Amino acid sequence: MNAQSQLSGSERFDVAIIGAGVVGCAVARRFALAGAKVILIEKGSDILSGASKANSAILHTGFDAPKGSLELALVQAGRQEYLDIHQAMNLPLVETSALVCAWTPDDALKLEGIAEQGRQNGVDRLRLLTSAEARTVEPGLAGNLVAALHVLDEHVIDPWSAPLAYVNQAIALGATVLRQCEVRAGAFDGEWRLETNQGDIRSKWVVNAAGLFGDHVDARLGFQSEFQIKPRKGQFVVLDKAASRQLKTIILPVPNEITKGVVICPTAFGNILVGPTAEEQDDRIRATVEHDTLEALVTHGSKLVPGLAHIPVTAVYAGLRPATEKKEYRVIHRAEHNAITLGGIRSTGLSSALGLAQHALKLHGGADRGEFVSKAAPKVSMPNLTESRPRDWQAENHGDIVCHCELVTRREIEATLSSPLPPGDFGGLRRRTRAGMGRCQGFYCNAKLAEISKGCLATPLAVDQEDGK
Amino acid sequence: MSQSDVIIVGGGPSGVAAAIAMRKAGVGKITLLERERYLGGATRHCSHSPFGMLEFGRVYLGAAYGRRLEQEIAKHDIDLRYGHSVARLGEDGELLVSNPDGLQTLSAKRVLVTTGVRETTRAARLVSGDRPIGVVTTGTLQSYVAFHNMMPFRRPVIVGSELVTLSAVWTCLSHGARPVAVLEPSSHSIAPAPLSWFPSLMGVPFHHDAQVVDILGCGRVEAVRIKRGDIVETIECDGVLFSGGFTPEASLFLTSGLAVDWGSAGPAVDQDGRCENPRYFAAGNVLRAVETGGWAFREGRAIGTALAADLLGNPAKAAPTKVTYDDPIKLVVPNLLRSGSALPGGLKDFQLRFQRRTKGTLSLSIDGREVWRRNATWRPESRIIVPRPNNSTGAQRVHFSFREEE
Numbered sequence: 107m108n109a110q111s112q113l114s115g116s117e118r119f120d121v122a123i124i125g126a127g128v129v130g131c132a133v134a135r136r137f138a139l140a141g142a143k144v145i146l147i148e149k150g151s152d153i154l155s156g157a158s159k160a161n162s163a164i165l166h167t168g169f170d171a172p173k174g175s176l177e178l179a180l181v182q183a184g185r186q187e188y189l190d191i192h193q194a195m196n197l198p199l200v201e202t203s204a205l206v207c208a209w210t211p212d213d214a215l216k217l218e219g220i221a222e223q224g225r226q227n228g229v230d231r232l233r234l235l236t237s238a239e240a241r242t243v244e245p246g247l248a249g250n251l252v253a254a255l256h257v258l259d260e261h262v263i264d265p266w267s268a269p270l271a272y273v274n275q276a277i278a279l280g281a282t283v284l285r286q287c288e289v290r291a292g293a294f295d296g297e298w299r300l301e302t303n304q305g306d307i308r309s310k311w312v313v314n315a316a317g318l319f320g321d322h323v324d325a326r327l328g329f330q331s332e333f334q335i336k337p338r339k340g341q342f343v344v345l346d347k348a349a350s351r352q353l354k355t356i357i358l359p360v361p362n363e364i365t366k367g368v369v370i371c372p373t374a375f376g377n378i379l380v381g382p383t384a385e386e387q388d389d390r391i392r393a394t395v396e397h398d399t400l401e402a403l404v405t406h407g408s409k410l411v412p413g414l415a416h417i418p419v420t421a422v423y424a425g426l427r428p429a430t431e432k433k434e435y436r437v438i439h440r441a442e443h444n445a446i447t448l449g450g451i452r453s454t455g456l457s458s459a460l461g462l463a464q465h466a467l468k469l470h471g472g473a474d475r476g477e478f479v480s481k482a483a484p485k486v487s488m489p490n491l492t493e494s495r496p497r498d499w500q501a502e503n504h505g506d507i508v509c510h511c512e513l514v515t516r517r518e519i520e521a522t523l524s525s526p527l528p529p530g531d532f533g534g535l536r537r538r539t540r541a542g543m544g545r546c547q548g549f550y551c552n553a554k555l556a557e558i559s560k561g562c563l564a565t566p567l568a569v570d571q572e573d574g575k
Numbered sequence: 576m577s578q579s580d581v582i583i584v585g586g587g588p589s590g591v592a593a594a595i596a597m598r599k600a601g602v603g604k605i606t607l608l609e610r611e612r613y614l615g616g617a618t619r620h621c622s623h624s625p626f627g628m629l630e631f632g633r634v635y636l637g638a639a640y641g642r643r644l645e646q647e648i649a650k651h652d653i654d655l656r657y658g659h660s661v662a663r664l665g666e667d668g669e670l671l672v673s674n675p676d677g678l679q680t681l682s683a684k685r686v687l688v689t690t691g692v693r694e695t696t697r698a699a700r701l702v703s704g705d706r707p708i709g710v711v712t713t714g715t716l717q718s719y720v721a722f723h724n725m726m727p728f729r730r731p732v733i734v735g736s737e738l739v740t741l742s743a744v745w746t747c748l749s750h751g752a753r754p755v756a757v758l759e760p761s762s763h764s765i766a767p768a769p770l771s772w773f774p775s776l777m778g779v780p781f782h783h784d785a786q787v788v789d790i791l792g793c794g795r796v797e798a799v800r801i802k803r804g805d806i807v808e809t810i811e812c813d814g815v816l817f818s819g820g821f822t823p824e825a826s827l828f829l830t831s832g833l834a835v836d837w838g839s840a841g842p843a844v845d846q847d848g849r850c851e852n853p854r855y856f857a858a859g860n861v862l863r864a865v866e867t868g869g870w871a872f873r874e875g876r877a878i879g880t881a882l883a884a885d886l887l888g889n890p891a892k893a894a895p896t897k898v899t900y901d902d903p904i905k906l907v908v909p910n911l912l913r914s915g916s917a918l919p920g921g922l923k924d925f926q927l928r929f930q931r932r933t934k935g936t937l938s939l940s941i942d943g944r945e946v947w948r949r950n951a952t953w954r955p956e957s958r959i960i961v962p963r964p965n966n967s968t969g970a971q972r973v974h975f976s977f978r979e980e981e
């Protein structure tokens with residue numbers, strides 16, 4: 107295990123962050139940059155064990171966010187900071203743009219209103235297009251398109267490397283990261299004592315970024331929870347990379363009240379995904395895929411983009427949105443208890459995470475009060491996993507390739523296994539390298555990965571490895 | 576950039592046989608690119624399967640067959656390169672190749688693609704449930720055992736009833752794992768009796784009309800829910816093995832924008848094994864799922880022979896005619912026909928498969944005239960061979976009809 111996993115009882119932290127989803131990772135980085143002594147506590151075997159492991163990976167502009175909402179402000183702040191730092195961290199930005207597509211005359215009537223809201227939200231690069239114009243932007247769209255709104259600044263990013271980069275920077279600044287560490291209770295007597303399965307943690311402040319468990323964690327900290335999480339599942343199908351020849355733009359539906367609806371979206375890795383659905387459920391952990399829904403998504407994709415018919419499915423997945431009774435983020439600042447809750451970050455958290463982190467630092471006030479001395483940002487550069495820029499297999503002397511479908515080299519896998527925050531489970535290994543994520547889903551490489559990752563993963567790939575053989 | 580006469584992509588039985596056949600036919604520079612460090616392709620991990628009887632006159636088990644291919648190829652002057660993974664096929668025969676030293680572009684007058692098959696994944700089957708560790712295919716299980724001496728589970732549920740399913744059951748039993756059940760979604764076993772009796776004989780329950788409707792588990796698989804008729808039951812297990820459902824490894828064609836036949840899911844090829852883009856040829860299981868190693872070897876040799884003759888002229892110009900067929904025929908290979916091409920070797924027969932089990936009359940007509948017919952019970956995945964008449968290549972319309980009974 108890595109150096110970050112040791113906890114010494116006497117240590118006192120300035121800020122303890124509960125939950126290493128994208129929000130917790132961003133918050134850890136922001137406080138570490140501000141000079142605070144940070145601990146990030148995650149109950150899963152790796153970071154991104156909750157809502158953040160499965161999303162559409164769109165860096166939103168906020169064009170359709172509720173006017174004047176905190177969500178809008180933080181999406182825009184988060185997006186701006188991402189644009190500012192992504193190059194230095196070697197994080198991708200795929201400038202796909204998005205087309206809000208109206209497939210009925212009724213929907214077409216709504217486009218003007220959506221454009222107007224976008225402009226009021228400060229998103230200027232919007233164009234109303236006729237069907238013919240939209241089809242010059244995206245020739246793959248079906249012929250029955252009525253009209254579209256082109257949102258030029260909606261982009262796609264790598265949803266896993268970004269939070270990993272944030273946390274890596276926090277680690278480089280001395281932050282402690284604990285995994286498989288669950289906060290069970292907390293008590294405040296001028297400072298926090300958090301009870302975990304790895305012992306007690308003492309910290310002046312606590313930030314609850316527990317996503318799907320935000321309300322439970324508030325209760326564990328002794329607060330009357332002000333919101334209730336109502337998980338909303340989104341299922342996806344990921345189409346073979348061959349699909350990327352058919353589509354370059356994010357295809358959004360005209361939104362209705364409940365959700366942004368099913369999108370057809372290029373990924374930074376060169377696939378096309380179709381999803382997500384929006385299904386309310388009580389379970390906060392199980393995010394199952396369902397055959398009939400997946401089949402409907404496949405059909406939907408090829409109805410809107412006929413060239414997608416026959417393209418094989420590479421992967422299927424589902425994620426849970428930490429929704430609550432209200433659409434708005436549930437940010438609660440309990441100054442008298444040195445506690446901040448970043449709850450209900452439902453469907454835009456990837457975009458807003460860096461904004462939420464700035465906001466949390468402001469609410470904390472320590473930087474303004476001069477409690478910490480801010481630090482220079484240490485250099486963190488992520489290995490590129492996206493198709494839009496050169497990958498390791500294209501580099502000189504890259505050695506053997508292990509995963510042929512995603513062209514992942516052995517040295518990439520070995521590097522990640524010995525990185526400051528190595529993958530804690532197979533999902534983490536896949537997210538960090540893409541190994542096993544391709545069209546054969548491990549037919550060719552799974553056994554090799556089992557060999558290479560021996561002793562590194564919470565659930566090993568081979569059963570023999572469990573007996574320590 | 577270095578130019579070869581022919582580049583072969585893939586060193587399984589078909590690629591190796593084609594290389595040797597072309598060398599014997601006098602082709603100059605032949606380059607064989609294989610991304611692994613060995614020859615043999617899929618046969619390499621089929622540790623207990625016999626190969627080689629027809630081509631080498633004796634039986635080799637799994638990896639030994641691949642080693643024999645390595646010996647054979649060494650006898651001929653072939654530019655064999657291991658660790659070379661082809662990433663893109665260019666319109667004009669230029670290939671983007673990744674090798675341990677870096678990237679390179681290789682080009683040839685003709686390219687032969689022999690990349691084989693793999694099994695359909697759980698994802699592509701759109702199976703419901705959680706996505707825990709321990710859900711694999713037979714090929715993966717075989718690689719665990721053959722290359723790493725490990726096992727991905729101890730008590731798997733196995734889905735399928737093809738020949739490869741029996742191989743999966745045997746691999747489990749001979750490596751300390753005990754399958755909990757074998758499930759076939761359709762009403763009949765795909766492998767014929769008496770082979771289909773094998774799981775039951777070994778004491779492993781076999782259910783037809785049974786499918787996995789839910790996979791449960793957070794870390795590793797903990798159970799599956801299966802549906803048999805109207806009954807849903809939960810079976811505890813520590814893995815799920817999806818066997819068979821073979822599909823050609825045609826991703827190079829798909830991602831490079833070269834024509835794929837949606838029936839076979841492999842590259843569209845004509846009677847010489849030539850693709851729509853006439854610089855490209857394909858042979859072996861990439862043409863269709865699924866044949867034996869011996870078949871792939873002979874097909875590689877036959878298409879290699881045609882390719883060697885084709886090299887003497889310019890790439891064929893004639894636009895191909897598409898072979899058409901009725902439902903529930905799944906595929907026909909060759910699926911294209913080109914007139915004016917009479918080369919030695921190539922595909923002498925049409926190969927067909929059905930999507931499902933059915934009874935009825937299959938017939939072939941050429942320009943509206945019926946030239947062949949047969950009434951039978953047709954099983955999915957089993958080989959159907961129809962002799963290809965000589966006049967089929969000049970025809971306007973070549974069509975397979977099917978009249979289902981009842």
Ligand SMILES: Cc1cc2nc3c(=O)[nH]c(=O)nc-3n(C[C@H](O)[C@H](O)[C@H](O)COP(=O)(O)OP(=O)(O)OC[C@H]3O[C@@H](n4cnc5c(N)ncnc54)[C@H](O)[C@@H]3O)c2cc1C
Pocket residue numbers: 124125126127128129130147148149150153154155156157158159160161162163164165166287288289290315316317318319323339340341382424425426427428451452453454455456457458
């Ligand atoms: C289907 C779908 C599509 C989406 N698409 C987009 C998109 O395109 N663009 C975008 O910007 N956003 C998108 N989102 C939203 C985004 O994914 C979420 O807003 C974001 O992931 C929320 O992150 P989080 O850190 O708040 O929560 P989480 O990721 O759930 O993180 C919380 C973490 O806390 C841990 N935890 C919980 N309890 C405890 C405890 N007691 N002790 C220790 N640790 C604990 C959990 O294990 C978890 O890792 C999408 C979401 C979904 C589900």
Ligand SMILES: Cc1cc2nc3c(=O)[nH]c(=O)nc-3n(C[C@H](O)[C@H](O)[C@H](O)COP(=O)(O)OP(=O)(O)OC[C@H]3O[C@@H](n4cnc5c(N)ncnc54)[C@H](O)[C@@H]3O)c2cc1C
Pocket residue numbers: 584585586587588589590608609610611614615616617618621624659660661662689690691692693694713714715717739742824827858859860861865866867868869871872
């Ligand atoms: C799990 C499994 C079990 C099987 N069991 C049997 C059995 O018991 N008996 C039997 O007769 N047949 C079996 N088969 C069928 C098998 O496909 C054939 O026996 C035979 O291997 C087919 O030969 P091939 O030359 O068409 O392809 P393969 O043997 O699959 O060879 C393809 C080669 O191409 C290489 N390759 C692929 N893509 C690239 C690329 N982009 N660049 C460079 N190289 C590449 C691969 O590494 C591989 O070596 C099995 C197949 C599978 C998948």
